[in-house]
Amino acid sequence: MAQEQTAQTAQTTQQQHLPGIGDLRDPKIRANPYPLYDRMRERGAIFWDEAAGNQGGWAVMSHHLVTTALRDPRVAAERLEAPPSFDWAPEQFRTAVERVFRAMPHQLLFIDPPDHTRLRGLINKAFTPRMVENMRPRITELTNERLDAIERAGKMEVIEDLAYPLPAIVIAEMLGVPPEDRDKFIQWASDFGGFLDSSTLSMEEVLHAIQGVSDFMDYFREIIARRHVEPRDDLLQAMLTAHERDDKLTEDELLANLVLVLAAGHGTTTHLIGNGMLALLRQPSEYQRLVDDPSLIPGAVAELLRYDPPVQLTGRRVREEIPLGDVKVEAGQHLTILLAAANRDPDYYADPNKLDVGRPENRILSFGQGIHFCLGAPLARLEAEIVFRGLTQRFPHPRLAIAEEELEWQPSVVFRGLLALPVEI
Ligand code: HEM
Secondary structure, eight states: OHHHHHHHHHHHHHHSOOOOGGGGGSHHHHHSOHHHHHHHHTTOSEEEETTSTTTOEEEEOSHHHHHHHHHOTTEESOOOOOOOOOTTSOHHHHHHHHHHHHHGGGSGGGOOTTHHHHHHHHHHHHSOHHHHHHTHHHHHHHHHHHHHHHHHHTEEEHIIIIITHHHHHHHHHHTTOOGGGHHHHHHHHHHHHHHHOOTTSOHHHHHHHHHHHHHHHHHHHHHHHHHHHSOOSSHHHHHHHHHHHSOOSOHHHHHHHHHHHHHHTTHHHHHHHHHHHHHHHHOHHHHHHHHHOGGGHHHHHHHHHHHSOSBOOEEEEESSOEEETTEEEOTTOEEEEOHHHHTTOTTTSSSTTSOOTTOOOOOOOTTOOGGGOOTTHHHHHHHHHHHHHHHHHHOSSOEESSOGGGOOBOSOSSBOOBSOOEEEO
């Protein structure tokens, strides 16, 4: 069946352009990918897409199949392709490439049981609900400081003034990164984003991103060395203890997952605040509901995550032949899991293209599903709740300060977020 659909699709493609993942390379489509997802969904809940991955793959569109695929033990997270050749690159870069490509496959995102179970268990121990809840007063304090400064300035650039620095400071403090190193760390976190989604970067840019990730790892080696002399009570120390006590977390694993936690904990939350605020600015009556009734805010954060998620898609590789919807996926084939499209599946959500901050929360896919469900989801939600509570209480009538056409989005297919969001308050 898979082969049949492949051949058929290839033939049809020659005749007409079919909507697919390749269209996301167009910045105009990325500015609002949802009409594209609607058209892709017409091709089926799952369909073969020539433009997916390096050799084509299955695009998984529906809420039901996304959930099924992410929970199926035969569907593997280990999927990294062999690294491209960097023979042309100067020697010092090649060392970085070798180190980064050796370490990255150890990240939770790309590993399967039993390694995933062992590592996630260890990191989870360090990332307890108590540790997240303990951050509440500090997140509130940081948010209020930022909002005070915005009030004094009389205007706001949501990304620069709030959405970008806040999650960066929070995760940096949780991991014990000293304030003076924060800017370096923010740059490295962004390099890591480039490494994860290089589809819109040149080879030189990819190389620089890799160098950044390698520097990031060096930096953590130093911080860890300092911790042996001066231990502290924080997330990093808990991860170190797991590493040393049981010797169950190797140095490569530790460093790779530190990079992941720092980078994942930062850009995605920035995008949640930015995308969420934009959605509310476009629908002021929904913003007004939050001004009038702050108890709606936790549910509203879930709805904003559903409506315009920071992580649009993820990938998997199938280990053995499985049926998925009405196709058979063959061993070794890739799945592109369109979380953002599944979040607007009309068979699952009533009126899915409508933002409704009072929507009863039901199984949004923005944090994934199954064993790789986002480790930082409670932290991200806590930060967003505190931010939207602060914004709606202080600024009851904000307005977008630029024309819609001037909004610029990050050049990424996986991550969706604004470069800037100027607002009149
Ligand atoms: C709104 C913010 C966030 C969004 C939308 C988000 C989204 C996601 C998604 C979709 C996955 C699953 C990917 C897959 O299955 O392939 C994931 C995994 C992960 N996230 Fe998040 N994330 C956010 C915030 C955070 C934060 C704040 C942290 C850490 C502080 C974090 C750490 C992680 C880690 C470590 C994983 C890997 C878990 C595993 O593979 O077992 N994320 N995230």
